[in-house]
Amino acid sequence: MAGADRQQESWKERFFHEMAEYGINVIYLALVFAAFTQYRRLVLAAHDIIYTNYWVAVIQALILGKVIMIGAVFHAGRGLERRPLIYPTLYKALVFTLLVVSLNVIEHAIEGLWTGKGLAGGFEEFVAREPHELLSGSLVLLVALIPFFAVKELGRGFGRARIRALLFRERTGQFLEGEK
Secondary structure (H helix, E strand, C coil), rough: CCCEEEEEEEHHHHHHHHHHHHHHHHHHHHHHHHHHHHHHHHHHHCCCCCCCCCCCHHHHHHHHHHHHHHHHCCCCCHHHHCCCCCHHHHHHHHHHHHHHHHHHHHHHHHHHHCCHHHHHHHHHHHHHHCCHHHHHHHHHHHHHHHHHHHHHHHHHHHHHHHHHHHHHHHCHHHHHHCCC
16 A cells, blocks of 8 residues: 555656646746747837737747657757757757747648638748748747756756756855855
């Protein structure tokens, strides 16, 4: 019975840990996507164009947050684990930026189905967009994902508890020693 309780407890702990990590991923990504959405809205408003796709940022954050967790399960970038932390950080930022571009293509294809244009119509609409918009959005996302994955890689290198303490606890003597 004690073994079953221990197994149940570890399953519950793992579930809550995974949900907390997913929540942190989604919050960070939602903030990034929402900031970019607001930027897009303001730029378009300067040209008297109304932009109303606000919830897309949250949906993208929910999807990409889960995809990042799946990438962790499949050890994305595992071959770079012994290299300096900048390599897996940049690799993951680039891979997940490309993934977001792919998700945007899928989003437009589904939107084409929803509006009656079909998959090809949705894809055509995506391709017809200014390449500058796609490149600028991808660049902003790439730059936003670098600190995201840098913190995750630092946690892998130094331990999550230590990184969490550095980020969220008041710094005392033990943290200030290196600043002298």
